[in-house]
Amino acid sequence: xxxxxxxxxxxxxxxxxxxxxxxxMVVMLAIIVAVGESMPMLIQAVLLASFFxxxxxxxxxxxxxxxxxINFFIFGIWIxxxxxxxxxALFYLGPLTASYEGVIYALRITLRSNxxxxxxxxxxxxxxxxxxxxxxxxxxxxxxxxxxxxxxxxYIHVIADEFSTLHNSVLNRGFKPRTxxxxxxxxxxxxxxxxxxxxDRSNRVYQAMLARxxxxxxxxxxNFSISVSDLLVFSATVVLISWFIMIEVGLIII
Amino acid sequence: xxxxxxxxxxxxxxxxAAVAAGGVAVGLKDLDDQDIPKTSxxxxxxxxxxxxxxxxxxxxxxxxxNGLAGVFLGWKVFPAFLIAFFLQAVLFQHGGLTTLGVNVSxxxxxxxxxxxxxxxxxxxxxxxxxxxxxxxxxxxxLGVLLTVIMLMFALVFTQDSFMEMANLILLSHxxxxxxxxxxxxxxxxxxxxxxxxxxxxxxxxxxxx
Numbered sequence: 001x002x003x004x005x006x007x008x009x010x011x012x013x014x015x016x017x018x019x020x021x022x023x024x025m026v027v028m029l030a031i032i033v034a035v036g037e038s039m040p041m042l043i044q045a046v047l048l049a050s051f052f053x054x055x056x057x058x059x060x061x062x063x064x065x066x067x068x069x070i071n072f073f074i075f076g077i078w079i080x081x082x083x084x085x086x087x088x089a090l091f092y093l094g095p096l097t098a099s100y101e102g103v104i105y106a107l108r109i110t111l112r113s114n115x116x117x118x119x120x121x122x123x124x125x126x127x128x129x130x131x132x133x134x135x136x137x138x139x140x141x142x143x144x145x146x147x148x149x150x151x152x153x154x155y156i157h158v159i160a161d162e163f164s165t166l167h168n169s170v171l172n173r174g175f176k177p178r179t180x181x182x183x184x185x186x187x188x189x190x191x192x193x194x195x196x197x198x199x200d201r202s203n204r205v206y207q208a209m210l211a212r213x214x215x216x217x218x219x220x221x222x223n224f225s226i227s228v229s230d231l232l233v234f235s236a237t238v239v240l241i242s243w244f245i246m247i248e249v250g251l252i253i254i
Numbered sequence: 255x256x257x258x259x260x261x262x263x264x265x266x267x268x269x270x271a272a273v274a275a276g277g278v279a280v281g282l283k284d285l286d287d288q289d290i291p292k293t294s295x296x297x298x299x300x301x302x303x304x305x306x307x308x309x310x311x312x313x314x315x316x317x318x319x320n321g322l323a324g325v326f327l328g329w330k331v332f333p334a335f336l337i338a339f340f341l342q343a344v345l346f347q348h349g350g351l352t353t354l355g356v357n358v359s360x361x362x363x364x365x366x367x368x369x370x371x372x373x374x375x376x377x378x379x380x381x382x383x384x385x386x387x388x389x390x391x392x393x394x395x396l397g398v399l400l401t402v403i404m405l406m407f408a409l410v411f412t413q414d415s416f417m418e419m420a421n422l423i424l425l426s427h428x429x430x431x432x433x434x435x436x437x438x439x440x441x442x443x444x445x446x447x448x449x450x451x452x453x454x455x456x457x458x459x460x461x462x463x
Contacts, residue, residue: 034352035264084415112260151294159298177309188440191303198299199452202292216287
């Protein structure tokens with residue numbers, strides 16, 4: 001199963017940064033990058049995000065592997081957009097004309113996408129999911145949503161195990177997935193069985209919760225403290241993001 | 255099915271976020287204490303099921319299952335998909351943060367439409383197995399179709415030049431629609447026969463099996 005938190009292991013200052021501040025930093029950065037148009041700003045945002053990756057001492061090989069997945073979609077954009085975007089001709093490929101504006105547009109999408117993904121890897125994936133949930137609770141995300149989140153995250157691993165048991169049992173009976181009705185029917189039964197088992201499990205879980213005195217509230221540990229260095233990093237990021245905004249609205253021309 | 259970061263224009267992102275926020279608010283209001291473990295464990299199951307790769311000719315596709323999710327969860331599909339997409343974004347960088355609203359909307363709105371459609375047919379018409387399987391098939395196929403159409407709108411509203419790409423996405427999802435329809439039909443009939451109480455959002459008593 002691909003559900004693991006390999007990036008959360010580490011003890012650099014990026015890992016130790018208060019998760020509440022991390023969430024705020026990622027959200028601010030993601031919004032300015034997602035709506036920004038200025039090329040110099042986008043390049044600097046990629047650099048800032050890469051700086052966090054370097055500071056967190058994450059393995060570049062693993063990070064690049066993750067980026068490869070999203071750039072697969074971006075690659076599709078590079079195939080189409082340069083040729084369908086109107087503008088001055090840059091080069092010709094058979095009957096197709098690539099426009100200069102189209103290439104710039106595709107490049108902008110690539111930079112944005114990678115900047116936000118790098119920032120997310122460096123700042124969100126370096127925290128345990130449970131700390132992120134605690135932090136979100138303190139950032140006024142509705143409680144019910146946090147509880148749901150907590151349970152989904154907890155049970156994904158359990159259900160993944162359950163699925164692999166079911167899947168192994170069909171494989172052991174000689175099931176070979178092919179493009180035919182029999183295969184689709186088998187998958188439909190697998191999904192159906194998974195849903196039924198999950199439903200039964202949820203009843204047992206709820207009864208166990210009631211037996212332990214559940215009254216609609218989960219108590220989630222929250223013992224964060226913001227250190228001086230956390231504040232310094234946060235303020236520096238806010239200054240940089242303001243700088244990005246100034247470049248974006250044209251107050252500063254590079 | 256999701257759109258990556260950095261592709262969509264700000265108004266599209268904002269519209270998606272607004273729709274998703276509204277849906278999540280209604281979904282959470284609909285959620286009792288008892289529903290917390292139920293909704294979330296079903297969400298985990300749908301999350302895992304959507305990672306299954308189903309063979310299609312020389313390649314394989316993975317399932318969207320939003321029609322099925324709608325039938326199972328009703329309005330609660332909004333928080334369910336929000337959580338699923340956030341987890342995917344943080345755990346394996348699929349989708350993204352600023353596109354969260356759009357991605358939730360393009361999957362959950364069709365799921366909700368399927369839910370109401372399914373309910374109106376199954377609860378009002380006194381039908382048998384045929385009605386159940388046909389309406390589940392429609393749910394599965396329609397869920398994917400509407401999602402692709404909303405995805406196309408999101409792309410084309412951002413930039414007209416996405417038209418060709420959007421058309422290709424629609425074309426390549428036609429077989430996926432069929433597979434989802436077939437799978438949803440078989441799956442729903444199986445569950446109704448084996449464990450009807452698992453479909454808590456639908457009143458099945460008028461069915462004549």
